[in-house]
Amino acid sequence: AFGEVRKGNTVNTGSTPIGVRSRAxxxxxxxxxxELITLPVVFLxxxxxxxxxxxxxxxxPELWAxxxxxxxxxxxQHGWLWPLGQPHAGYLQxxxxxxxxxxxxxxxxxxPLLFVGASVVVQVLPAVxxxxxxxxxxxxxxAVRLTLAVVYLVAPxxxxxxxxxxxxxxxxxxxxxxAVLATEARGSWRVFDVAVLALSGLTGPFVLVxxxxxxxxxxxxxxxxxxxLLVIALIATLAQVVFFLTSPRGKVGPLGxxxxxxxxxxGGQIVGGATLGTSTLISIEQGNHAVAYAVLxxxxxxxxxxxxxxxxxxxxxxxxxxxxxxxxxxxxxPVASATGSQWQALTQDYGARYWLFPTLAILSxxxxxxxxxxxxxxxxxxxxVLALSGVALFxxxxxxxxxxxxxxxxxxxxxxxxTVPRGSPYTFMINPTGVTMTLVxx
Numbered sequence: 215a216f217g218e219v220r221k222g223n224t225v226n227t228g229s230t231p232i233g234v235r236s237r238a239x240x241x242x243x244x245x246x247x248x249e250l251i252t253l254p255v256v257f258l259x260x261x262x263x264x265x266x267x268x269x270x271x272x273x274x275p276e277l278w279a280x281x282x283x284x285x286x287x288x289x290x291q292h293g294w295l296w297p298l299g300q301p302h303a304g305y306l307q308x309x310x311x312x313x314x315x316x317x318x319x320x321x322x323x324x325x326p327l328l329f330v331g332a333s334v335v336v337q338v339l340p341a342v343x344x345x346x347x348x349x350x351x352x353x354x355x356x357a358v359r360l361t362l363a364v365v366y367l368v369a370p371x372x373x374x375x376x377x378x379x380x381x382x383x384x385x386x387x388x389x390x391x392x393a394v395l396a397t398e399a400r401g402s403w404r405v406f407d408v409a410v411l412a413l414s415g416l417t418g419p420f421v422l423v424x425x426x427x428x429x430x431x432x433x434x435x436x437x438x439x440x441x442x443l444l445v446i447a448l449i450a451t452l453a454q455v456v457f458f459l460t461s462p463r464g465k466v467g468p469l470g471x472x473x474x475x476x477x478x479x480x481g482g483q484i485v486g487g488a489t490l491g492t493s494t495l496i497s498i499e500q501g502n503h504a505v506a507y508a509v510l511x512x513x514x515x516x517x518x519x520x521x522x523x524x525x526x527x528x529x530x531x532x533x534x535x536x537x538x539x540x541x542x543x544x545x546x547x548p549v550a551s552a553t554g555s556q557w558q559a560l561t562q563d564y565g566a567r568y569w570l571f572p573t574l575a576i577l578s579x580x581x582x583x584x585x586x587x588x589x590x591x592x593x594x595x596x597x598x599v600l601a602l603s604g605v606a607l608f609x610x611x612x613x614x615x616x617x618x619x620x621x622x623x624x625x626x627x628x629x630x631x632x633t634v635p636r637g638s639p640y641t642f643m644i645n646p647t648g649v650t651m652t653l654v655x656x
Contacts, residue, residue, distance in 0.1 A: 249347060253346060256341055256342050256345045257338055257339075257341075260367050263367045264334050264337060270621065271378070275327045275330040276624050277325070277329060277644040278379070278646070279645070280380045281378065281380050282649065283650065283652070284302055285297075285380075286317055288300065288314070290656075294315040294318060297315075304463035304464075305454055305457060305458060305461075306457055309383060309386055309413050309416075310379050310380065313379055317329070322628050323624070323628045330379070332382065333378055333381075333382040336382045336389070340363075340366060343392045344359055344392065345359050345363045346359075346396075348399070348403065352396075352527055352528075358585060365577045370492065370573070370613035372573060373613070381567050384567050384570050387418065387420035388570070389410045390411055390421070391536050393407045393443065394440070394443060395529045398435070398437045398439045398440070404439070408442075411446045414450075419543065421454060422454065423543060424447055425451060427535065427536050428440060428444045428447055429444065430535075464549070466550075466551065466556060467556055469548075470556055470558050471557055472557065478505060478561040479545070479560055480508070481507070482495060482498075482511065483563070483564070484515070485512055485514075485515035485576060486511045487564070487569055488572070488577055489511070489576070492565055492613050496564060518576065518580070519534055522534055522579045533575055534575045536571065537571035537572045537574065540572075541571065548560060622642075622643040635655065636655050636656060638654070638655050
């Protein structure tokens with residue numbers, strides 16, 4: 215049901231090609247119901263899941279981090295065009311700046327709702343893409359595709375990237391890699407792919423590590439459309455490299471690299487966070503044997519990834535490789551502490567954006583493992599099912615609802631801003647605590 219090995223014009227699940235009738239049944243089941251019904255339903259359910267995970271962020275939206283002092287403040291003070299060419303943290307950040315430009319046209323009181331709404335759309339779209347027929351080759355079973363979509367939407371230890379514009383670039387990068395791994399686009403999907411690759415490529419550094427995945431997919435499939443995506447990615451990469459080499463990134467503390475911290479990050483934050491969830495992980499790491507637990511978690515995690523790289527489908531292998539590239543870049547150049555050790559901060563950075571891709575890789579690997587249901591694969595299938603049950607029991611159950619943060623009263627601040635004379639500054643308080651946005655009244 216997941217990742218059948220394809221050789222030539224036949225489908226081979228291990229050693230014996232399935233027959234023509236079996237292929238036809240698999241194809242019909244892989245297509246599933248009409249996408250005119252299923253994809254809107256998946257989108258709606260995904261949006262409801264985002265609402266359920268963090269009701270306060272959507273029912274009472276507020277700006278988050280760079281949403282205010284960077285994206286909107288730049289657009290408000292300098293107009294819609296100038297900020298688009300300005301890097302932040304050394305890279306172009308086109309997507310949030312475009313949304314901030316749109317924010318100039320909506321009432322200021324509704325600005326947080328626009329930002330949250332845009333981020334939710336980008337956050338839900340990967341579930342829609344995975345559930346679509348574009349993944350019916352890599353994942354023939356429609357039920358398994360829906361499972362992957364749900365697992366993505368409820369992934370544990372990812373609270374930082376839920377429903378906020380500043381971190382929407384991570385979901386946009388996920389859309390980009392899915393567009394590359396999916397079957398060749400046709401019709402309106404081509405417009406979708408171009409828009410996603412261009413926006414993601416010009417939003418953050420992810421396109422730099424996406425290039426090898428695109429090249430590998432072209433070598434595997436030889437689709438001309440993959441070359442089109444490669445050209446778009448290369449152009450975006452060139453632009454990002456120029457800004458990276460010529461723009462300041464900001465000062466952060468030393469890396470603080472040690473073998474123990476690496477084990478705590480890989481075994482604790484990644485494997486432990488993906489399977490046990492933040493709450494359980496915090497309970498474990500508050501004890502006296504955090505490193506020992508990290509080692510015990512890291513070993514089966516490494517075995518799982520190794521098994522996928524050995525026997526998994528090409529698309530899943532490349533997704534694991536992409537996740538590894540992103541994680542490596544994140545560990546080499548994180549922004550976790552302004553003055554202290556970066557890696558020390560990362561060992562306790564629960565729900566951080568850096569854990570998204572390795573978490574999704576591990577969960578996808580578990581779904582693939584659980585799908586190995588042939589008799590000679592009974593043991594790994596049982597292991598996969600038990601592991602996914604553990605994820606649902608410990609990780610998803612305890613991490614589903616995001617913590618409620620203190621919220622500044624945005625509506626009240628907007629009313630105060632209306633009373634400020636033109637040319638006078640006004641400082642808004644936004645989340646997280648201590649972040650402010652200053653606008654000079656026009």
